[in-house]
Amino acid sequence: MVLGLSLPELIELILKVLIFPGVAFSLLFAMIVIWFERKFLARIMLRIGPLHVGPINRTGLLQPIADFLKLVQKEIIVPDNAHKFLYNLAPIIAALVSAMSVAFIPYAPKPGGGYWMIYYTPLSLLAILAIFTARPFIMVGAGWASNSKYCTIGALRAALQLLAYEVPIMLSLASIVIMSGTFDLARIVEAQSSIWFIVLQPVGFIVILIAMMAELGRRPFDIPFAEQEVVFGWPTEYTGAQFALVMVSEYFDLCAATSLITVLFLGGWSGPAIPLLNDISPMLSGIFWFLFKMAILTVIIIMGRGIFPRLRIDQLLDAGWTVLIPLAIIQILITLFTAQWWLPLIGGS
Amino acid sequence: MSVMKLSMGPQHPITGHFRFILDVDGDLVLKLEPDIGYTHRGIEKLVEKRTYLQNLPVIERVNSYCDSLGTMLGYLEVIEEVMGLNVPERAKYLRVISAELNRIASHLYFLCLTSVATGLETMLMWPINDRELILDLLERLSGQRITYTYQTIGGVRFDMPDGFKDEALKRLDYLEKRLEDYYKMLVHNHTFQLRTKNVGILKPSDAVKLGVVGPNLRASGVKVDVRKDEPYEVYDRFDFLIPTGKNGDSYDRVEIRLKEIEQSIHILRQALKDVPKGAIKTWAPPIVPKGEAYSRVEAARGEFGYYLVGDGTMKPYRLKISPPSFRNLIALPHLCRNVPLADVPIIYISLDLIPMDVDR
């Protein structure tokens, strides 16, 4: 009796933490998305992405693993005047915090009742929001600890951008909470059993999609990373395994953000049952639909890198404060005033 | 209020081989100071030790990867003026054809650099792919893809091969349709317009006072082009427009170069249609008599000026080259006063400065 759980529950917890949706799933998601991003963007630019590394000829499937192995065996360089404790700690905390957010998201309903998520709490939406809000502090800490001009400028810009775009996210989440009446993510998915929230709140969906692209640091809101004037932003000085951790934390964040939007707006695991998977276990077809919706959102977010230039910092803050926040407030008002039409459509308890 | 000195050094993702020293206060650039000389090779001294024919590869490398044929035209004009040489008609037409093809290639390369400066990598790859068509045409004509050594004193060195005309006309048709793609993806892109409109506005009176040349001057609204004011070779027989811009900001400077590609395609179609038959070269004496001359040509970046003093021997006594990037460089510190830091690459790239031109 460890942690107040019996043996089958303990085995289930270890399965969840280590395989799905825990460590193995997040790393596999990061590897696949990195490979897909390089190949897809290369095709848009009329060139071939990774080519030679991998089992199947001409696809380069193992290229992310080859890059990871190369990075791990490089020398870790710490600048002379850096604050050593904070400098070495920041990438580890960045990766851990980003990986923690998948613990609160329900991926499928279990056949005997309950949900397949690592930790069940009736306030899971607030927990994920708190984790998202902690990210700017890590960036500022790493940027200051590196003791270099480019890092300082990049870290301050990252903090400005991320703090400014928290507000539209919270306002769209507020309208979802008004509509479904609970902070529990599992209950929100149950409430969408007859109609998805994207049909009832299209404006909120657009607001949260754009605001999530700004939170993650994706083109066109690319200013914290890869600037042309400020060489690479806050992780400029990191090499070796620390650089690998920083890169991987960016994709952990992408996994968490797309899972969140799928649960809130696209109906989570709901979809027609697939005959083959249903024979093995009825949970598997739910997981399949969840991953399918995550994949569509990932493709849309990745394509932003191929078609938009980068925005300037004052134009970005302008867009956030003067366009997105009013749209989110309008969505809340619409939700409040048209209550009598959508109340009968909400299923569940 | 503390002022930080930032050095965008010679090895930097966006400046090429230039060095700038910026005075930055927070996010605002107070002053910009260029520090040139990283790629200085001493071309004006090298030229004095070699004969006129041996100088052809040397002058070509003043601006080798973008616009070598426009550079060579000025050198040959000034020699032929001192010697009093008459170049045959077919050679003049071939010189114009190769120079206009090179201008299109140079403007496509400018589009690549502009999209890198704003952060759009897709528009880096597409113009480079289409530039392959033009480099392949020039390879059929002269044998090399970038450093041609195609024009010589008294004419050109190689003649047009068979099938060149039809292939060139087919490719020009394709390029004209492809320009619409560039408009949709880059110029009319909403984010690109946010980034470049009202950035780095150069007023016409300022442009004339500072001595800016080329498409930068035309984007500010001043209608000056050497091909129309003092026509050289056979430019007075073709019928083409000179596009001008309205505001003089970076968006106009980018759009005007796309319009110039369209005008170059127009000139090429007329030139390819009536190339006369005849010789491609006359005999040129190796000795240039005593005398001096000055000539101007319109390269892709602006106006090249050459001044030659010949003294009756086989080597020039003094050759002075006045490149367009050196004259345009003075606009950069003038425009970069009290702008946000993110605007400096945009202004620099839209002026189309090449460090090899500036340093020679």
Next chain:
Amino acid sequence: MVVDIVRPFFLGLYHAFKRTFTIKHPFVRLKPTERYRGRVMLNINRCISCRSCVNICPNKALEMVDLKWKKVPQYDAGRCCLCNLCVEVCPTIALSMSYEVDFSEYTRKDMIHTPDRFSQPPKPIAEKTVTVKIIDKKFGVAHR
């Protein structure tokens, strides 16, 4: 404004399904034209040792050396700028330009081609060669 944001999206997606433009060098190579100017080659039987090529080279890449009973030029490949002036001025067409462009070595001394290396024919080109072609009237250029 919305049209300007949405139109590049569909244009990019259209290009994702077109043929790529990359050449898988060095297994596949670009086909050189007949006039392509690569490394210079010498035909020893035709050389009459008139030294015109040595006089005209802008970089002093050619220099006369002894070979059995006559003098022939030796070629410094590190200094040559592929300008074709020596080929044009040779009175007996002893010099010609081949299509070989990958003649790099490890030391500077190896870059000076003595007459036996100077007169070697070029390496054979790879099995597959492509050129640039227009395959689609509006959107397509490819290497075939």
